[in-house]
Amino acid sequence: MSDRGTGQAPISGESLLFLTDDQLRRGIEAMFFAYRGFTADPDRILQEYAYGRAHHRAIHFIKRSPGNTVNNLLDILGVTKQSLNRVLRALIEDGLVESRIGKQDRRERHLFLTETGQELEKELSEAQRGRMRAAYRDAGPDAVAGFRQVLEQIMDPEMRRHFQTFKEGS
Amino acid sequence: MSDRGTGQAPISGESLLFLTDDQLRRGIEAMFFAYRGFTADPDRILQEYAYGRAHHRAIHFIKRSPGNTVNNLLDILGVTKQSLNRVLRALIEDGLVESRIGKQDRRERHLFLTETGQELEKELSEAQRGRMRAAYRDAGPDAVAGFRQVLEQIMDPEMRRHFQTFKEGS
DNA sequence: AGTTTATGTCAGCCTTGTTGACTTTCCAAG
DNA sequence: CTTGGAAAGTCAACAAGGCTGACATAAACT
Numbered sequence: 001m002s003d004r005g006t007g008q009a010p011i012s013g014e015s016l017l018f019l020t021d022d023q024l025r026r027g028i029e030a031m032f033f034a035y036r037g038f039t040a041d042p043d044r045i046l047q048e049y050a051y052g053r054a055h056h057r058a059i060h061f062i063k064r065s066p067g068n069t070v071n072n073l074l075d076i077l078g079v080t081k082q083s084l085n086r087v088l089r090a091l092i093e094d095g096l097v098e099s100r101i102g103k104q105d106r107r108e109r110h111l112f113l114t115e116t117g118q119e120l121e122k123e124l125s126e127a128q129r130g131r132m133r134a135a136y137r138d139a140g141p142d143a144v145a146g147f148r149q150v151l152e153q154i155m156d157p158e159m160r161r162h163f164q165t166f167k168e169g170s
Numbered sequence: 171m172s173d174r175g176t177g178q179a180p181i182s183g184e185s186l187l188f189l190t191d192d193q194l195r196r197g198i199e200a201m202f203f204a205y206r207g208f209t210a211d212p213d214r215i216l217q218e219y220a221y222g223r224a225h226h227r228a229i230h231f232i233k234r235s236p237g238n239t240v241n242n243l244l245d246i247l248g249v250t251k252q253s254l255n256r257v258l259r260a261l262i263e264d265g266l267v268e269s270r271i272g273k274q275d276r277r278e279r280h281l282f283l284t285e286t287g288q289e290l291e292k293e294l295s296e297a298q299r300g301r302m303r304a305a306y307r308d309a310g311p312d313a314v315a316g317f318r319q320v321l322e323q324i325m326d327p328e329m330r331r332h333f334q335t336f337k338e339g340s
Numbered sequence: 341a342g343t344t345t346a347t348g349t350c351a352g353c354c355t356t357g358t359t360g361a362c363t364t365t366c367c368a369a370g
Numbered sequence: 371c372t373t374g375g376a377a378a379g380t381c382a383a384c385a386a387g388g389c390t391g392a393c394a395t396a397a398a399c400t
Contacts (some may be wrong), residue, residue: 018311024299025234027318028338029307032227033329034246034321035205038198052386057202064195071346078206083388085348107346107397129194135323136197139186140318146196146309146316151204153305159203166199168234222355240378253357255379277366277377 041127054079054087055130055169056124059113062097063121064166067110076162096120211297219290224249224257225295229283232267232293234336237280239272246332266290 017023042056061076062068070088074081088111091097096117102108113121136144152160187193212226231246232238241256244251258281261267266287272278283291306314322330 015311018314019303019306021299024302024306025295025313026336027302027314028230028298029234029333030318030321030325031205031208033333034324035201036329037325038201040326054387058200064199069346070348079387080389081347082349082390086387089348101187102346105346105398107395109347125195125198128198129191129305131324132194132197133189135320136189136194138323139319140300141185142312143316143319144193144197146313147320148200149309149313150317151200153308154204154301155200155207156210159206163199163203166196201355224356241376249356250358251378252380254358259379272377275367275377277364279378 037131038128041131045124045127051090054083055091058084058087058091059096059117059121059124062111062113063125066112067100069108069110070099071108073111078159090159091117120142207301208298211301212294215294215297224253225261228257228261229266229287229294230252231293232281232283233288233295237270239278239280240269241278243281248329252277261287289295 026059043053044051044058046140057077058073061073065072070081070084077084088099092099093123094116095114098112098114098117099109100112102110139147152163155163201334209223210323213223216222227244227247231243235242240251244254247254258267262269264286265284265285268282268284268287269279270278270282309317321332325333
């Protein structure tokens, strides 16, 4: 906050070395390499079930807020309904996801994980959490706070809204 | 080691609340949403040139270490040579990348950006750095240090090796 | 009654990943 | 000098998962 009256000026009292192009490049590459690790474990598991990342994302967010409508999920995932539909159809056919017609608005479909769906979700999320937990533990709580803070700033405002919505509500 | 009035965690004196499943889930979702933002700006630019993320990645790492061999790039990007080759062929045909036969080992191809290639690289990386810079500035140096630390822990050891190699050498 | 909304579905296209098979080039060891 | 194998390139085929466009329902809204 007390930015010592600059905010922008070439140099302030505070070191701004962390904003050099080289530092930024390192951050960019860190994102690239880390994201590969981030998805590696679930990817391995998904392969056994002949699913892909798209299925994982759907499963994750259905688990996250059961009863969500298709439209809502579309918004969160940022894909077209045709793309999502292909994935949902497979998950419903395979008995991992249940689609219930809305009671107030019968046009809506509310999505839930079945027993089987919850099992796969657990397997996937435990693998992914395992890696995150190890990383968090090694880095420590302060680093984790910074990690989350920077990630939140990187998001588009619209995604940040989704993210923050999830933070509060169960 | 008095427990700091939290209870809940039957573990050590230090609060380990940042390792709860819920905290980990938030981190996972943060990675998901942030990565979308991370790639959004370059994606928009690439569309104008009818290129994709794969082209961006190749361009980035060729710029990063000019003269690298194809095999080396393959290792960094973690894709098959057929995949990379398709991308490289397009970039070479379009005059963005130059492939020079090795002098010691004439089987090898060393990759360089042409003038035009450097221009596109600059456009892409400036867009991506712009977002990162804003995020870094808003979060501050300590948060950035934590961000980088956690990302590094998330990587596979093999990727971490690539990442750290890049940290030192120019 | 007519319009809008939510969803689903079909068809076709693109990018980017995969395997497998095969060739060319060329270094290096026998 | 011959041969084995590494590095690179190419062709073919395929799959996942994005996209657009068009169209069909059903239900809600006006």
